[in-house]
Amino acid sequence: MQNSKIIQRDLSVLWHPCTQMKDHETLPLIPIRRGEGVWLEDFDGKRYIDAISSWWVNLFGHANPRINAAVRDQLETLEHVILAGFSHEPVIQLSERLINITPPDLTHCFYADNGSAGIEVALKMSFHYWRNQGLPQKTKFVTLQDSYHGETLGTLAVGDVALYKETYAPLLMQSLVAPSPAGCYADPGETYEDYARRQFESMAALLEKQGDEIAAVIVEPLVQCAGGMRMYHPIYLTLLRQACDQYNVHLIADEMAVGFGRTGTMFACEQANITPDFLCLSKGLTGGYLPMAVVLTSNKIYQAFYDDYTTLKAFLHSHSYTGNPLACRAALATLDIFEQDNVIENNRKLAHVMDEATRPLQDHPHIGEVRQQGMILAMEMVKDKKKRQGYPWQERRGLQVYQYALKKGALLRPLGNVIYLMPPYVITPEQIRQLVEIAQAGIDTI
Structure with a gap:
């Protein structure tokens, strides 16, 4: 035995x-x-x-033999190199391909080590963007009832799992919570779409009232996974994108779990025909081989940090294993399978x-x-x-x-x-x- x-x-x-x-x-x-x-x-x-x-x-x-071969090949060339001041072919190629397949107008990739770290990047980047724009009062984040975005302190703060929130409450920043659009809560006879529209009224009222101090809304598109696999209609995302634009608030799409084909399209946001300000990916990114996350964002946000060093506007975030070549090769092999196998x-x-x-x-x-x-x-x-x-x-x-x-x-x-x-x-x-x-x-x- x-x-x-x-x-x-x-x-x-x-x-x-x-x-x-x-x-x-x-x-x-x-x-x-x-x-x-x-x-x-x-x-x-x-x-x-x-x-x-x-x-x-x-x-x-x-x-998987194809991903195995890619990682094995990369091992013979370069296992890792610092990504500050240096670069390498796999991370460049992966970034090019991700920008090509994700929703339009996402132009830059920022890498992290895991899903929680990726969400932390998006939260900090949103906050820092508004600070660089002369709007330091925009510091709050809106999340959905039953949401889960990770287990580091920042991600716990924008989640809504009662056990976590109650246990670690003294350590967490305060976020705003909007009712879940998940159709499992709908009244008898009410469709998922009707319920999503009805629930969005609370989100719209919240953004109208406090938009001046809200940095971003963060959601798991279509499926609230760790919150009980609770699912909702894409119309909620469509309405949310419109409202975020109206009230000058960022939209963070946490597609860590729902990206890469899980929901019926390559990315869940596609089903609402929207582009978030930050698209966060991990888990399936490397086919399940190695930990890596990426946050894709727009040129508008990138340019808000692009300035002379002395302005101190540069984004402040780093991980030792950012953009690891082995993980990048696993991700590239994963994308090859999507392209070649009609997945x-x-x-x-x-x-x-x-x-x-x-x-x-x-x-x-x-x-x-x-x-x-x-x-x-x-x-x-x-x-x-x-x-x-x-x-x-x-x-x-x-x-x-x-x-x-x-x-x-x-x-x-x-x-x-x-x-x-x-x-x-x-x-x-x-x-x-x-x-x-x-x-x-x-x-x-x-």
Whole structure:
């Protein structure tokens, strides 16, 4: 039994993320020896379908030969170099290609080490822009109910996860919170679009009242992922872009999780036909290989920092591994696959399979809603469907489904009582149906 030895070694030295470590007294840790495609294999040879893309990062499967080859080739040339005062071909080429495929008028790329750091860049850049423009009073940020943008202090401050906000409240700047447009909150018979329009009225009133002191609004376009995979209609983004322009406020689009084909288009903002002032990308950027984030912004914002050194207008932010060549090559190989393999169209076919496979669950007495946006599908478990009454969080129903799924060879890590699928794009229709069967059986078991 190889697993038990690895687990013993792990628990003696490691503190795992997003984990109450005492759980592992009864909940076995799963040590992974290798990955291939959608599969993860432990040290005892048991395999698991990675239904959540290893925290939403993996796009084209584990140990993808084409991405492997690109990273291997780069290793022989340049592993890393400081990006202050120096440059290299992979980061230039990646920036050119990102500017070419993202919404129009995004002209410059600023790199960071991970998703949270990327959001910090956008927040600081927005604030600093207004300071350079002689508007230092614009210091506030607006976020949405149920939002999540990361776990550094700045990103926690613009999130709306109650546990985090309550725990770290004394350390956080105050942000403004607008009601969520997520359609799961709509009245019976009300469409997602109607609800989004109705909820936008609160955002519009907030911007009208406090626009003079607001630097930016930050949103996760179309899907509030860590907030429970809550989804909303793109009309909200269209209206928000118009209002931000009207009240002279930046729009930050956090596409860390929803970018690179997850929602049915390459970037979620495309479905509202908008360009944000800051587009933040990470996770799938490198195909799930290496940590890297990028913030794309406009020439207008870039020019607000472009001046003689003595004006002290330069943007103040840096990371040691900014624009790492290995990560850039992984990202370039990922973009090659998008270009060469008709990925977006194939994803739409897979999304249709996900929809068909879960239709019977829409009438399940303990599933309040099955919701889907492209390659993201969520099933929210409830105690009482008619009353929309959820299970008490203390019962940890999602965890029970997670444990059941592991026994059946699937990684279905829940978000509270929400069971979701966000698989690598190399998954097959048969594997999707298998995951849905496992999820349903797990829900029925508890």
